[in-house]
Amino acid sequence: MIELIHLRKEYDELVAVQDLNLTIPQGEIFGLIGPNGAGKTTTIRMACGLLAPTVGRALVNGIDVAAGPEGAQQSIGYLSDFFAVYEDLKVWEYLDYFAHAYRVAEGDIAARVTEVIGQVSLEVKRDAMIRGLSRGMKQRLGIARAIIHRPKVLLLDEPASGLDPKARLELRNLLRSLRDQGSTILISSHILTELEGFCTSIGIMEKGRMVRSGRIDEVTAAENLARDLRLSWLGDATALLEQKLGGHVHVSNLQLGTGTGTFQFAGSDEELAQLLSDLVASGVRVKTFAEIKQTVEDLYMKLSRHEVM
Amino acid sequence: MLKFWRNPEFVRHVRAELRPARAIMVAVVALFMCALIGLACWSQRQELLESAEQSAQQYGGRWAEYVEQLHRDNTRETWLLLFRWLMGLQAGVITFWSMFMCAQSVSGERDSKTWDFQRTTSLTSGEITIGKLLGEPVLAYFAAVCVLPITFWAGLAGGISFRALLSAYISVIASALFLGVCGLWLSTLLETRSRGIGLVGALGLYGFVVGAYGLAMSWFPGLGAFSPLTRLHTVLELKFDGNREIYPVLFGHVVPWLLMSLLLYASFGAWVWIMLVRNLKRDYSEIRPLSRWQVVGCVAFVNFLFYALFSPSILIRSDVLATFMVSLNGALLFVVGLASLTPHERLKVWWRGRAEGTSSLFSDDGLPWPWLILSGVVAYALMVWGLLSWRLSLDFQPGSLRMAAMQLLIVLIFVMRDIMFIQ
Numbered sequence: 001m002i003e004l005i006h007l008r009k010e011y012d013e014l015v016a017v018q019d020l021n022l023t024i025p026q027g028e029i030f031g032l033i034g035p036n037g038a039g040k041t042t043t044i045r046m047a048c049g050l051l052a053p054t055v056g057r058a059l060v061n062g063i064d065v066a067a068g069p070e071g072a073q074q075s076i077g078y079l080s081d082f083f084a085v086y087e088d089l090k091v092w093e094y095l096d097y098f099a100h101a102y103r104v105a106e107g108d109i110a111a112r113v114t115e116v117i118g119q120v121s122l123e124v125k126r127d128a129m130i131r132g133l134s135r136g137m138k139q140r141l142g143i144a145r146a147i148i149h150r151p152k153v154l155l156l157d158e159p160a161s162g163l164d165p166k167a168r169l170e171l172r173n174l175l176r177s178l179r180d181q182g183s184t185i186l187i188s189s190h191i192l193t194e195l196e197g198f199c200t201s202i203g204i205m206e207k208g209r210m211v212r213s214g215r216i217d218e219v220t221a222a223e224n225l226a227r228d229l230r231l232s233w234l235g236d237a238t239a240l241l242e243q244k245l246g247g248h249v250h251v252s253n254l255q256l257g258t259g260t261g262t263f264q265f266a267g268s269d270e271e272l273a274q275l276l277s278d279l280v281a282s283g284v285r286v287k288t289f290a291e292i293k294q295t296v297e298d299l300y301m302k303l304s305r306h307e308v309m
Numbered sequence: 310m311l312k313f314w315r316n317p318e319f320v321r322h323v324r325a326e327l328r329p330a331r332a333i334m335v336a337v338v339a340l341f342m343c344a345l346i347g348l349a350c351w352s353q354r355q356e357l358l359e360s361a362e363q364s365a366q367q368y369g370g371r372w373a374e375y376v377e378q379l380h381r382d383n384t385r386e387t388w389l390l391l392f393r394w395l396m397g398l399q400a401g402v403i404t405f406w407s408m409f410m411c412a413q414s415v416s417g418e419r420d421s422k423t424w425d426f427q428r429t430t431s432l433t434s435g436e437i438t439i440g441k442l443l444g445e446p447v448l449a450y451f452a453a454v455c456v457l458p459i460t461f462w463a464g465l466a467g468g469i470s471f472r473a474l475l476s477a478y479i480s481v482i483a484s485a486l487f488l489g490v491c492g493l494w495l496s497t498l499l500e501t502r503s504r505g506i507g508l509v510g511a512l513g514l515y516g517f518v519v520g521a522y523g524l525a526m527s528w529f530p531g532l533g534a535f536s537p538l539t540r541l542h543t544v545l546e547l548k549f550d551g552n553r554e555i556y557p558v559l560f561g562h563v564v565p566w567l568l569m570s571l572l573l574y575a576s577f578g579a580w581v582w583i584m585l586v587r588n589l590k591r592d593y594s595e596i597r598p599l600s601r602w603q604v605v606g607c608v609a610f611v612n613f614l615f616y617a618l619f620s621p622s623i624l625i626r627s628d629v630l631a632t633f634m635v636s637l638n639g640a641l642l643f644v645v646g647l648a649s650l651t652p653h654e655r656l657k658v659w660w661r662g663r664a665e666g667t668s669s670l671f672s673d674d675g676l677p678w679p680w681l682i683l684s685g686v687v688a689y690a691l692m693v694w695g696l697l698s699w700r701l702s703l704d705f706q707p708g709s710l711r712m713a714a715m716q717l718l719i720v721l722i723f724v725m726r727d728i729m730f731i732q
Contacts, residue, residue, distance in 0.1 A: 010654040011594075048429050051592050054654045069590060070431050078429045084422035088325040100317035101430035145426065 001026050001184055002047060002153055007056035009042050009208075016042040018208045020056070024186060024201065026152070029179050031199035032188040033300050038205040040188040041080075044157045047186065048078045060153050074102065077151035081158035083139040087131040091122055091141060094130060095148055102149035116144045119174060136164050143171065147178065154178065156187040172198055204300055219299065226252060226264035227272075228292040233259060234285040244279060251275075262292070317432065318440020319447075326448045335448060339455040343395065350390040354383055389467030395460040399453050400481045400537050405515060406449035407442075407485040411492030412511035414441045416499035419593070434589035438582070442489045476567045480540040487574040488518060490581045497588060497596065528625070528633075531557035531618035534570035558620035576614070580607060584648075598648035601673050601680045607648075608684040609691060611641055616695030626704045627696050631713035634695070638688045639720040642681055646728035649677045656732070677732065678725050685721040689714060 007020040017039040024030045032040045045051040047058045049069040058065045063072040086094055092113055099109045117126055120140040125133060133141065140163070146154060154175075160168050175185055176198055189195055195202070203213035212219050233241070238256050245251045250267035265272055276289050313319055361379055365372040379386075418424035427437065443450075457478075464474045492511055499507040518535050525533025533539045534557055557569040584598045599607060615637065619630075651659070655674040662668030663675075671679050692713055696703070 010657065012653055045592075049590075050425055050428060052595055054658060070433055073429050074431045076429060078426070080425065082422050084426070086321065086325065086423060087421075089321065093321075093324050097317050097321045098426075098430065100320070101427070101432045103431050 001059075001061055002030075002186055003057075003059040004043070004047065005057045005059070007043065007046060007058060008054050009039075009046060009051065010054045016208050017046070017053075020208075020210055022203060022210060022213060024184055026184050027179060027182055028201050029175060029185040029187065029199050031195035031202045032186060032205060033190065033195065033202060034188075034205035035190060039208040040190075040205055041157050042208075043205070044078075044155050044186065044188055048076050048155045049073055050078075074149070075152040077146035077149070077154045079142055079146040079154075079156045079159045081161045083135070083142045085130050085138050085141055085145075087129075089130055090127055091117065091130060091133070092126050094141065095144055098145045099148050104149050112148060112150075116148050119147070120144045121170065136167050139163055140167060140170075143174070147174075152183060154183055154185040154187075156185065158189055159187065160189070202299070216299065226250075226266040228262060228298075229265050229272075229290065230260070230262050230292055231279075231289045232261075232287045234287055237284045240282060240284055241279070244282060244284070245275075248275065259287075313439055313443055316436055316440040316443075318427075318437055319444040322440070322444025322447050326444075327451060331448075332451065335452050336455045339452045340459075342398075343456055343459050346394050346398075347391050350387055350394065353390065354387045358383065385466065385468050388463045389469070392460060392463035392467045392469060395456060395463060396477060396481075396541065399456060399460065400484070400541060403446070403449050403453055403481055403485045404488050404519075404537055407446040408488035408492040408511055408515050409508075410445035410449075411442060411489040412495050412507055414445050414493055415496040415589070416507060417496070419500060428590045434586040437589055438490070438493060438585050441493055442486060446485065446489065477541060480567055480570060481537060483571055483574050484518070484537040487578050488515065490578050490585065494581050494585055497585065500593060525555050525557075528621050528630075529615060529618040530555055530620055531559060531564075531569050531573070533557065534566055534573050540566045540570055558618065560617050561620070576610065580610070595652060597650075597652065599645070601649060601671070601677075604645045604649045604677075604680055605684050605687055607645055608638070608641055609687045612638070612688050612691040612695070616691065616698065619695070619699060621702060624702075624704050626706055626709075627700065628706045628709035628712060630699075630703060631692060631696060631709050632716065634688075634692055635713055635716040635720055638685070638692075638717060639724060642684060642688070642721065642724045643727065645684060646677055646681055646724060647731070649680060650728070650732050651675065651677065677728055681721065681725050681728065685717060689717055692717070 002022070002024040004020050004022040007017055007022075008015070009017040020039075020043060032043065034040055042051065046053050047060065047065065049058075049065040049072060052066050060072045061075050063075075065072040086097070089097065095113045095116060096109060099112055104112055114126075117123055120143055122137060122140060122144065125137060130138065130141065139159075139161075143159065146156070156175075160171055163171060175187070179185060179198075179200075187195065187199070199216065201213065201215045202219065204211040238258075241256055241261065242254070245254050245256075245263055250265050250271060252264045252266065254263040255261055265275070267275075276286070279289075280286055358376070358379055361372065361376045365376045415424065418427065432440075461474060465471065491514055495507050495510055495514070519538060521535035522533055522538040524530070524535070525539055527533075533555070556563045557566060558564070559569065559572075583603060587600070588596045588598065612634070615634065651674055656676075659668045659672055659674040662672075668675060670676075693710055696705075696710060696713075
């Protein structure tokens with residue numbers, strides 16, 4: 001569990017993070033999104049004890065990170081966007097070093113190193129010197145380092161940078177399996193498709209402030225965002241649809257083409273069902289009528305364009 | 310923490326630096342160097358013998374006796390010469406390498422961006438310090454271990470006692486650890502951009518420590534124990550200026566050089582250790598060498614040490630000593646003032662608290678001037694104690710304490726002005 005309480009970070013005249021309050025329960029994958037310079041990295045660095053907050057506290061599993069960094073860091077796995085590794089070690093030596101540094105039980109270290117090497121698909125490179133690894137392999141080694149001590153909390157700052165598509169897919173699967181094992185994950189990215197599909201909650205940061213945060217469906221509902229809908233029909237019903245939909249109080253952004261169209265609907269489920277009934281009753285031969293699922297990217301774009309602020 | 314050979318940071322350095330091929334290469338090169346130096350020593354002795362024999366043939370008499378003595382002592386003197394070379398080289402290599410490698414340690418990791426990952430592990434600052442202190446120069450230590458049996462053999466065969474050999478090694482290792490810990494501290498103060506300046510600083514510090522040999526002839530001869538040369542001079546049969554034998558003095562009592570240097574290294578090293586442990590895992594922008602109370606303690610320690618080491622070879626006037634101590638305290642207060650500057654963001658928070666009436670004037674995040682005044686008062690109190698304690702050995706001038714108080718006050722005002730300007 002991660003708790004950020006009135007967190008603030010100042011650099012001379014710049015306020016990088018302002019009065020940030022956030023609670024991420026155990027087992028959540030929280031996506032921290034925002035443009036460059038929004039304060040995501042500063043937030044993560046404060047959460048893992050690399051930066052001391054100017055004001056406020058960061059608690060990881062109930063431990064104040066600033067007051068007891070070593071204790072808190074025992075349960076934190078941290079990965080940043082740069083994949084710096086000790087080039088003069090072998091792959092297994094690198095992981096063995098961090099296993100010892102995180103105080104993994106002596107008897108478990110060898111087996112854990114082997115297990116983690118398998119999880120990031122570096123078995124064939126186990127005895128290779130790190131300096132000979134490719135960029136993507138080094139990043140995978142970084143991921144292995146971050147999870148070597150089975151951390152309860154993972155703080156990942158742009159973790160997929162440098163990974164090829166296959167490795168990105170593997171990373172997502174790995175994060176899902178870690179979430180299933182009860183890990184809490186805070187992941188930041190400005191590449192929103194990275195977060196798609198496995199984040200359970202999101203937080204949108206801009207200019208050091210958390211604009212919105214919560215579970216994705218809750219954020220959508222709380223902001224009463226219009227749903228995107230797509231419909232298709234048979235025959236020539238464009239004029240009729242323009243009349244029916246264009247005049248509807250909850251419909252906006254109507255775009256009709258030949259046999260297909262999209263629009264936004266801001267009403268309730270009941271009102272949506274009624275709209276469909278009305279269309280069918282008025283003689284429109286509706287072939288498909290479906291909600292376009294909101295992506296994290298859609299949500300971010302709507303919120304960051306200040307549509308709901 | 311004491312089991313350094315299991316310290317993960319130490320093990321990492323051993324693994325990286327001492328891979329079998331490299332270790333074998335270093336051992337072979339070290340032993341080859343020993344053989345070369347041995348041959349050079351033997352050659353030098355042979356040359357001396359031949360030249361003496363020629364003189365004996367030419368002049369006879371006392372030259373013949375001299376040749377006989379040279380022949381008698383030749384084996385021992387050759388070993389002794391080899392020992393001096395090996396010991397001197399080891400002292401130079403270990404101390405320099407220790408400082409040089411440690412001075413690049415943290416800044417190097419910042420440069421390669423591995424430092425953040427080490428800071429987020431469960432290793433404490435103390436464990437990281439020990440690991441780096443012993444691990445960074447491990448190659449030099451390994452080379453010394455390879456040469457160790459030969460050095461001991463040469464020393465014993467050269468007539469050096471086992472105790473003297475041991476104390477020479479203890480002295481070299483203590484110097485290396487002290488210089489290493491200073492180098493580590495220097496490297497924590499450096500970012501990528503300033504690494505070059507750091508290395509120049511490390512060289513300067515190394516030069517100062519080695520050059521402290523000259524302080525053995527000052528009013529504070531004990532300070533000469535900072536230099537590895539001072540302790541080695543008995544083993545290497547070096548002499549001070551004018552062939553005088555000089556011994557360090559602590560509270561008026563003569564103590565051995567080794568004990569003196571261990572005391573100095575342990576006490577000054579402890580201050581550097583405190584600064585390292587306080588700051589090693591902090592972000593660069595949040596480094597604050599000493600807390601407010603530690604600043605006062607540091608000023609008290611340095612003043613106390615100087616009076617404890619005082620040993621005038623000639624009768625000096627108390628006002629001269631007082632003026633010297635005021636000058637010393639001026640420099641010291643400026644340095645500790647710099648060490649206690651408050652980071653800008655912390656100071657802003659303190660100002661806000663001050664405006665709301667919740668922050669104390671003596672707060673750790675406040676302005677440094679109240680603590681500089683307190684440090685100045687402590688320095689003056691120790692000056693009174695020091696001058697009165699030594700009054701029988703000084704040409705005690707009435708009024709020197711009053712004059713010193715005025716001088717110290719003026720110095721303190723100027724130091725505070727400069728520190729507040731920098732703050």
